[in-house]
Amino acid sequence: MVSFFLTLSSLFFFLCFFVHGSSAVDTISGDFTLSGDQTIVSSGGTFEMGFFKPGASSNFYIGMWYKQLSQTILWVANRDKPVSDKNTSVLKISDGNLILLDGNNQTPVWSTGLNSSTSSSVSALEAVLRDDGNLVLRSGGNGSSANVLWESFDHPGNTWLPGVKIRLDKRTGKSQRLTSWKSSEDPSPGLFSLELDESTAYKILWNGSNEYWSSGPWNPQTRIFDWVPEMRLNYIYNFSFFSNSTESYFTYSIYNHMNVSRFVMDVSGQIKQFSWLEANKQWNLFWSQPRQQCQVYKYCGSFGICSEKAEPFCRCPQGFSTKSQKDWDLKDYSAGCVRNTELQCSRGDVNQFFPLSNMKLANNSEVLTQTSLSICASTCQRDCSCKAYAHNEGSNQCLIWAKDVLNLEQLEEDNSEGNTLYLRLAPSDIPNGSSGKSNKAMIFGAVIGSLGVIVLVLLVVILILRYRRRKRMRGEKGDGTLAAFSYRELQNATKSFSDKLGGGGFGSVFKGALPDSSDIAVKRLEGISQGEKQFRTEVVTIGTIQHVNLVRLRGFCSEGNKKLLVYDYMPNGSLDSHLFFNQAEEKIVLGWKLRFQIALGTARGLAYLHDECRDCIIHCDIKPENILLDSQFCPKVADFGLAKLVGRDFSRVLTTMRGTRGYLAPEWISGVAITAKADVYSYGMMLFEIVSGRRNTEQSEDEKVRFFPSWAATILTKDGDIRSLLDPRLEGDAVVDIEELTRACRVACWCIQDEESHRPAMSQVVQILEGVLEVNVPPFPRSIQALVDTDEAMVFFTESSSSSSHNSSQKHSHSSSSSKKTTNNNSSA
Ligand SMILES: *[C@@H]1O[C@H](CO)[C@@H](O)[C@H](O)[C@H]1NC(C)=O
Ligand SMILES: *[C@@H]1O[C@H](CO)[C@@H](O)[C@H](O)[C@H]1NC(C)=O
Ligand SMILES: *[C@@H]1O[C@H](CO)[C@@H](O)[C@H](O)[C@H]1NC(C)=O
Ligand SMILES: *[C@@H]1O[C@H](CO)[C@@H](O)[C@H](O)[C@H]1NC(C)=O
Ligand SMILES: *[C@@H]1O[C@H](CO)[C@@H](O)[C@H](O)[C@H]1NC(C)=O
Ligand SMILES: *[C@@H]1O[C@H](CO)[C@@H](O)[C@H](O)[C@H]1NC(C)=O
Ligand SMILES: *[C@@H]1O[C@H](CO)[C@@H](O)[C@H](O)[C@H]1NC(C)=O
Ligand SMILES: *[C@@H]1O[C@H](CO)[C@@H](O)[C@H](O)[C@H]1NC(C)=O
Ligand SMILES: *[C@@H]1O[C@H](CO)[C@@H](O)[C@H](O)[C@H]1NC(C)=O
Numbered sequence: 093m094v095s096f097f098l099t100l101s102s103l104f105f106f107l108c109f110f111v112h113g114s115s116a117v118d119t120i121s122g123d124f125t126l127s128g129d130q131t132i133v134s135s136g137g138t139f140e141m142g143f144f145k146p147g148a149s150s151n152f153y154i155g156m157w158y159k160q161l162s163q164t165i166l167w168v169a170n171r172d173k174p175v176s177d178k179n180t181s182v183l184k185i186s187d188g189n190l191i192l193l194d195g196n197n198q199t200p201v202w203s204t205g206l207n208s209s210t211s212s213s214v215s216a217l218e219a220v221l222r223d224d225g226n227l228v229l230r231s232g233g234n235g236s237s238a239n240v241l242w243e244s245f246d247h248p249g250n251t252w253l254p255g256v257k258i259r260l261d262k263r264t265g266k267s268q269r270l271t272s273w274k275s276s277e278d279p280s281p282g283l284f285s286l287e288l289d290e291s292t293a294y295k296i297l298w299n300g301s302n303e304y305w306s307s308g309p310w311n312p313q314t315r316i317f318d319w320v321p322e323m324r325l326n327y328i329y330n331f332s333f334f335s336n337s338t339e340s341y342f343t344y345s346i347y348n349h350m351n352v353s354r355f356v357m358d359v360s361g362q363i364k365q366f367s368w369l370e371a372n373k374q375w376n377l378f379w380s381q382p383r384q385q386c387q388v389y390k391y392c393g394s395f396g397i398c399s400e401k402a403e404p405f406c407r408c409p410q411g412f413s414t415k416s417q418k419d420w421d422l423k424d425y426s427a428g429c430v431r432n433t434e435l436q437c438s439r440g441d442v443n444q445f446f447p448l449s450n451m452k453l454a455n456n457s458e459v460l461t462q463t464s465l466s467i468c469a470s471t472c473q474r475d476c477s478c479k480a481y482a483h484n485e486g487s488n489q490c491l492i493w494a495k496d497v498l499n500l501e502q503l504e505e506d507n508s509e510g511n512t513l514y515l516r517l518a519p520s521d522i523p524n525g526s527s528g529k530s531n532k533a534m535i536f537g538a539v540i541g542s543l544g545v546i547v548l549v550l551l552v553v554i555l556i557l558r559y560r561r562r563k564r565m566r567g568e569k570g571d572g573t574l575a576a577f578s579y580r581e582l583q584n585a586t587k588s589f590s591d592k593l594g595g596g597g598f599g600s601v602f603k604g605a606l607p608d609s610s611d612i613a614v615k616r617l618e619g620i621s622q623g624e625k626q627f628r629t630e631v632v633t634i635g636t637i638q639h640v641n642l643v644r645l646r647g648f649c650s651e652g653n654k655k656l657l658v659y660d661y662m663p664n665g666s667l668d669s670h671l672f673f674n675q676a677e678e679k680i681v682l683g684w685k686l687r688f689q690i691a692l693g694t695a696r697g698l699a700y701l702h703d704e705c706r707d708c709i710i711h712c713d714i715k716p717e718n719i720l721l722d723s724q725f726c727p728k729v730a731d732f733g734l735a736k737l738v739g740r741d742f743s744r745v746l747t748t749m750r751g752t753r754g755y756l757a758p759e760w761i762s763g764v765a766i767t768a769k770a771d772v773y774s775y776g777m778m779l780f781e782i783v784s785g786r787r788n789t790e791q792s793e794d795e796k797v798r799f800f801p802s803w804a805a806t807i808l809t810k811d812g813d814i815r816s817l818l819d820p821r822l823e824g825d826a827v828v829d830i831e832e833l834t835r836a837c838r839v840a841c842w843c844i845q846d847e848e849s850h851r852p853a854m855s856q857v858v859q860i861l862e863g864v865l866e867v868n869v870p871p872f873p874r875s876i877q878a879l880v881d882t883d884e885a886m887v888f889f890t891e892s893s894s895s896s897s898h899n900s901s902q903k904h905s906h907s908s909s910s911s912k913k914t915t916n917n918n919s920s921a
Contacts, residue, residue, distance in 0.1 A: 119220045120183065155167065167225070189206050190203070217241075254329075272359050298389040307381075316331075354366055358380075447512050478516065575647030587604070643720055777843075841870035
């Protein structure tokens with residue numbers, strides 16, 4: 093019995109010791125060193141430090157990560173000096189420094205680099221991992237006499253944690269910058285860095301010299317950077333800027349310590365901000381700059397071609413191969429492309445030129461003005477050192493590259509900025525049958541020769557297509573499924589995409605007509621990275637979502653990269669064109685009854701998307717441009733469900749959101765998970781526009797009405813004259829129902845409340861508009877107050893109204909995270 097008791101107590105003791113031993117150590121000191129799998133953990137349990145191995149690399153580094161997320165490396169000590177064996181390598185206090193000794197010969201590979209003759213005299217030296225992620229080398233215990241000799245916050249890597257200062261030392265000119273990793277498996281300093289400059293602006297540099305993004309200067313009045321207006325809608329971070337004659341720095345803290353966030357200078361050359369979504373257990377990217385991958389300087393290296401369309405963003409042109417395929421696989425494209433066959437200049441002009449069309453040209457060329465294309469071509473042909481040429485017809489300029497071609501970008505076919513670049517290649521690299529300049533005649537002959545054959549083949553193809561189409565159209569009527577169109581059919585239907593109805597983040601929309609003479613709208617999708625099967629599954633899902641207030645998807649086309657969606661054509665266009673027009677356009681003003689019906693119909697369509705589809709579909713881009721009107725002016729919500737096709741890429745969504753900010757709920761900017769309530773917010777903003785007949789974001793001559801929703805909220809909360817909110821063009825409208833107007837304005841104001849939980853659900857909005865539910869006087873929404881407090885807020889919003897008309901269609905849908913009521917109704921019925 094006694095022995096049993098002893099065993100039990102020693103076991104208990106052992107457990108206590110074990111638990112204590114593994115959780116309490118946050119300090120490396122004289123007798124405690126780090127090697128193998130040992131780690132130290134900050135006292136609050138947030139950060140952990142030890143050896144790690146990035147990805148498939150065989151190298152070990154000393155790194156710091158979140159205790160709960162060992163994949164997220166925040167800081168690396170020996171960035172460019174890895175060790176090969178963690179068991180024999182050791183991190184310890186020695187000679188007045190924290191040093192890392194390599195296993196084999198115990199040579200120091202990394203050190204805190206203090207002058208050992210001064211620091212070794214200090215007593216009780218220790219390295220402590222603090223709970224803010226700062227590794228501190230200090231002396232004298234943690235009493236008041238503690239003396240910090242070195243801290244990792246002064247040596248940031250690629251990650252900017254709260255409390256880290258991005259600093260410029262004005263006396264030495266030395267800047268403390270963030271530097272990207274070289275690749276996803278190599279933490280050594282890469283080519284991209286973020287630093288502060290003398291003019292108080294942040295800039296991102298390539299190789300410490302070429303700037304390709306700047307935040308604009310810090311504005312002490314508004315406390316934002318001039319070119320980052322979205323900072324205004326931030327409620328999470330307390331940014332602060334400090335400057336005196338010796339130094340300036342920028343740092344931030346987080347108001348609520350539950351919010352985990354970090355900024356990273358990414359291997360993509362973009363500065364990215366992530367926040368942790370506990371509900372989804374994942375990092376959520378919600379801000380990055382520069383917005384477009386191809387804006388990153390020399391991202392694809394020499395001769396590499398960048399394209400925003402889909403990953404990988406870089407490729408090599410005809411006749412070139414990647415210089416280092418291994419690096420490309422790790423997303424380090426900086427080495428660029430090399431020729432398959434070297435140019436042979438000495439043996440006369442045997443090189444030929446290969447055309448690359450729709451290129452946005454690099455700007456490192458020599459420019460000859462007032463030169464025709466033929467002179468441009470012959471100038472380049474004569475001089476073998478000329479690597480490439482291009483001719484700009486508008487300016488009649490000839491561009492000649494004697495050096496490597498950099499920053500080439502592949503543009504969409506219909507982008508007017510595109511130009512043809514002629515690239516000099518060795519003859520063996522010119523593909524057989526393509527139009528190299530010097531074999532034009534041969535090509536011509538070949539074309540004539542094969543014309544007969546082509547005509548024959550075409551005839552056969554057309555006959556087959558006709559047959560298949562007839563068959564399909566019968567099928568469509570029979571079982572109501574989506575029609576699968578061929579690209580050629582849609583090309584014919586749209587007269588080669590000649591009648592463009594609009595464009596946007598997802599792609600351009602063209603008008604067309606089917607052989608049965610029904611009108612269609614064809615959306616040519618861009619940037620679809622999904623596989624064939626997944627694409628079809630998603631499209632079929634969208635096809636089953638049918639409601640009288642949603643635009644109907646009729647069919648699709650999927651041939652390789654060509655992905656198109658076919659919708660019913662809406663003869664009355666989008667709502668914005670009926671609300672916002674100037675007097676010169678002689679349009680009929682929508683009457684109040686019609687406006688109210690449009691508001692109600694739109695609410696019904698959205699309520700259906702949120703509640704009644706199998707998965708809750710969040711539209712994410714509600715604005716008048718996305719509400720289409722059929723011949724009876726019945727409203728139909730357009731462009732729902734498309735975000736899933738592009739994938740969950742938040743930064744991509746935000747890219748196009750720039751033009752839509754006037755309708756964005758605050759949670760989009762603060763980075764929390766987006767729910768259906770984000771649509772409710774946008775709907776409220778739009779409802780105010782339906783009432784007032786003008787953009788919320790427009791400057792008004794009337795000083796009081798600087799930002800309409802704020803003015804309306806004032807009237808509503810202070811019991812002012814509701815009629816004054818109405819579109820002045822409706823003044824003579826006798827049928828304006830004050831009861832309806834009040835309901836519409838009140839519900840709009842409820843929709844734009846800051847707290848998601850204070851906003852009604854879309855189904856409640858419907859009931860309120862129908863008069864089934866009563867609606868109380870709304871409170872004043874706090875964030876719109878913040879938006880009108882300063883003039884800068886108006887600047888922020890003006891941008892959206894000027895660009896939103898070009899930008900109609902990017903949205904993002906989450907289907908599962910915000911599960912609403914789900915029903916098993918097959919909604920296609
Ligand atoms: C390091 O030691 C652990 C166990 O202590 C062992 O499993 C591992 O194989 C060792 N690693 C090397 C590289 O020797
Ligand atoms: C280190 O400190 C000693 C004593 O203060 C000084 O003489 C020496 O020059 C310093 N060495 C370096 C490299 O700064
Ligand atoms: C160090 O500080 C912590 C809290 O500040 C305190 O609980 C602890 O006793 C101190 N340790 C020593 C050795 O002074
Ligand atoms: C970066 O700049 C340094 C000189 O500052 C130069 O030696 C190096 O070659 C450059 N790197 C690349 C990839 O061009
Ligand atoms: C924001 O940070 C500054 C500087 O660190 C501090 O003085 C201020 O109190 C902070 N504001 C809030 C609301 O926490
Ligand atoms: C500038 O501020 C730093 C600390 O914030 C201080 O150490 C330094 O003395 C200041 N310089 C001047 C000239 O006031
Ligand atoms: C910040 O913390 C609050 C309170 O815990 C939470 O509601 C919110 O979702 C968090 N935001 C982010 C971006 O994590
Ligand atoms: C080329 O780009 C650099 C930096 O992006 C810019 O400063 C320069 O003006 C550009 N040159 C031309 C000719 O556009
Ligand atoms: C062109 O054809 C020749 C022989 O038919 C072949 O050797 C060569 O590799 C081809 N070139 C390309 C770029 O396909």
